[in-house]
């Protein structure tokens with residue numbers, strides 16, 4: 001049975017991927033900071049699902065989570081670095097140093113932290129796919145979301161360089177998920193977010209798309225197809 005590890009799974013795309021991969025027969029481990037949804041998710045299948053309460057910016061809780069998930073389910077076949085935040089819409093010069101650093105701590109250092117704990121185990125196992133969730137704003141820009149854009153352009157660069165370092169058998173992919181109606185989208189798009197698909201519908205396309213990634217996808221920058229592309 002394949003094991004997928006997903007960061008940031010209490011709502012939005014992370015939660016939809018937990019449910020979608022579980023339904024597809026995968027073993028799933030994941031975490032987020034919110035306790036309430038963790039209990040709800042855990043109830044869908046305790047035998048091959050383990051969700052923890054962890055903040056991706058904290059070193060020891062992340063290390064302990066990875067160790068616990070690997071001892072129970074084995075080295076993940078797939079790591080999805082999904083946890084992220086967006087800044088409140090504002091021009092860059094009005095964003096406080098604290099808010100800027102917090103965003104980078106989650107969106108960039110959080111991804112690095114997961115890679116530091118999981119990739120050595122994948123290298124030992126001789127296999128593994130890392131999906132770093134990027135964004136359209138990792139390949140283009142808009143005003144008022146400069147810190148978020150900077151973090152996702154960094155994800156694209158980090159993934160591309162990591163692809164050149166990984167040994168044969170492993171792969172890293174930067175994945176733009178498309179535009180989906182989540183709490184994050186409502187923060188930057190307001191009411192227009194409702195024009196976009198909900199996470200559960202998105203996951204029906206995204207989960208089988210991601211599940212096919214393998215070593216031959218190393219270094220690719222991909223986008224989840226939308227309903228209209230099918």
Ligand SMILES: NC(=O)c1ccc[n+]([C@@H]2O[C@H](COP(=O)([O-])OP(=O)(O)OC[C@H]3O[C@@H](n4cnc5c(N)ncnc54)[C@H](OP(=O)(O)O)[C@@H]3O)[C@@H](O)[C@H]2O)c1
Nearest residue numbers: 008010011012013032033034055056084135179180182184
């Ligand atoms: N929605 C879109 O249209 C869209 C477009 C392009 C890219 N993306 C990317 O897709 C991914 C998911 O976004 P989303 O729209 O689903 O956002 P979301 O609804 O805001 O969900 C973000 C998830 O990340 C978790 N998270 C945030 N900070 C965390 C931390 N410090 N430690 C652990 N978990 C943390 C949140 O859980 P807690 O708050 O409970 O910790 C939540 O489960 C992100 O990487 C985002 O940048 C989304």
